Amino acid sequence: MSPSLPTSPSCRILTVASNWENARFVVNLVTASDASVDKSLVIPWTISNKYYTADVHFFLEIVSGNDSGPSRLLSIQEDEKVPAIIFVFTQEESYRPLFLAHLEKLTANDAEVCIAVRLPSSKTAVPSPSSGHEDDDSIDEFFADHGFEYVLAEKTPFDAHDGVLGIPRVRDALHSIMWPTLIRREGNTSGTARGSSRLPVTLTGDAVGGESLSLTLDDLTEDIAHSLFTSPEGAMDDRDLQALESWLDADADEAWRPTDTSVIVTPSTDAKNPGNTPSIPSGFEDDFTNFVSAPPNPVPSCDGPSASGPSSKSSVFSSNLVAIADKEADADWDPEKWLPTQAEIASASARIFRPLGSFDLAQVLSTLQAMKEEISGIADEDERRKAAARAALGLVAGLGLDVNDNEDDTSELGEELRVD
Template identity: 30%
Template structure:
């Protein structure tokens, strides 16, 4: 029987294993790590309900644990995520080949292979990558994952990956207090604004001062998501920072306090992001020093400033500043005139941004060369950061003139 008779397939996560018990176990572990403390479904239940919840949205979804032998009887159309889990002494390579044969006509957004036991197989990542799955080490304890949120891979990586899906059940969480709208004289938020147009300044200010490591991790996760590649060549085995030496080596390019706002009355020391939506909206500020450093950098893997600007323009569209840098721009307005603040426009169209990122992700993942994928992912991620910074600067300038 297909769980789709009672729950939509588009909100389903199929969990496959040679043991139904293992399938249920991994589903419950992911649910527990995400912070969903609702009572567990009975062991006889066909589905395990999970609500992805954070500051900005909730998304009711469900796991459908099944036995590997029953996969051929499951309808996978519209299912966005498939997880294969296994324990010690199981023929996971043979099982994966069987799984791929039965799912070859489907293209889920997220495909994970989670090991529930330690292994000495050093070629696992490459093996699963060749079959379209991301390998995740799931044998660490839930408590250990919670103590080190930046630890990857691990069950937390599964939570991160599943949270990147644009679930049709996603509902925006009502904000009790908007940092921007609380400043009545400077507010650029509008009533009746479309739900998808999130209050940009609220998101940015709400990041707080949670440390460079979390911000850096979020940028790295965006790069990973864009590249959709965990190829071993992407990481340096001697790199304790997870393979992103090119980004970490330019730590000074980012401002030390990228989330600080000087807007009067804005709260400070706000608690940092505690959810996975940060992969889309959290990014470090780029100062003017970053521009010259990126242009002059000798690391050929880093995109040039022109590349970053081009990526930013593609993601966000033309910005106000991009049209005001011409030689006659200073004469386009009278000496006493000031830019007019558009009170009815959202900071940016989140639908456009996410759609463009999805398109770029598809383009990058189809590149055959690992080095080119890495370069393209860095270009897109830094273009995203640059665009956010430009938008923030324009909002600050407009608010001061309002």
């Protein structure tokens, strides 16, 4: 008799360790559970987030340092493969012989998620003479060579440069799998358009399998804005939202070009010299090299009267940010401190849009929800802005948005992002 779906290999997180205690300890960390030890090898778990639930289970496989004798590691039959594998070891354990002894059986699963988790210590681990002197880079390189991601269980949840770390990274990876038991929550599917607000979106082939589709603004912008710009106290930072809106409204090509701020076009100078209004290119060009490498120039004070009109939309991104900073009387707020590099944007985009066969809105929003939780937990305001900017621009880059193709849609997006 075939197993029910939640207990089948397709819903299995294979957890491999040299002893049961270490395997169960990692399961408890991932599931945020302190369940009493019952020596069970199968531990059910319901993945639950804002967008979906999925019934899955951990299967604990206790192995030794040799490959002899029977093993419960799954066969290579197509219907027996598992989507996720977690290899558990401790910092003093001789992990390489243990891992290599079972590598062939592990990799035969072609799992979507393969993670090696290192625990700080264990009384039951077999000591390794050299493991105490091995640095993390060497361990990371070893597992990367075999298709596994290396995670330190004791790492803090978020690092400004490395992104999600520790057990939250494991949890995030497991949430990204399209489990066959996945059930979307009511009200979080794209469905049909609500009202008439729709934004044509061209999806990049690398990110979502070459497909194109239109997404409703109601489905995306409110969740995205809340996910990226909520402070630890739960309040929205109007300055961050205004900065993002200004970037969307500004000339996209000029936004990433090094700017001599001594000749920034403002409403007052534009009225005196109408011939100096810069031309607006037809689309967004994702070459950020000059902008990232160019040093900022001093910004003179502008005491002229404010005005509204087309010239304000032609202001570059940097001038918009400076104007916002002046308005908020925050002289220490330097936008170049938190604007991401091209590599950071690409990394964020790759995390949001995983290499799936087709675009899945629930997966994208689930990842954004996880990023929102990480960002809201960052105490340092500058680091929180950096993380939010990486996520926002990673989303824009992954969707292939061209903000200049349709001014009405761009303005509409800007209005949608004004979340109180």
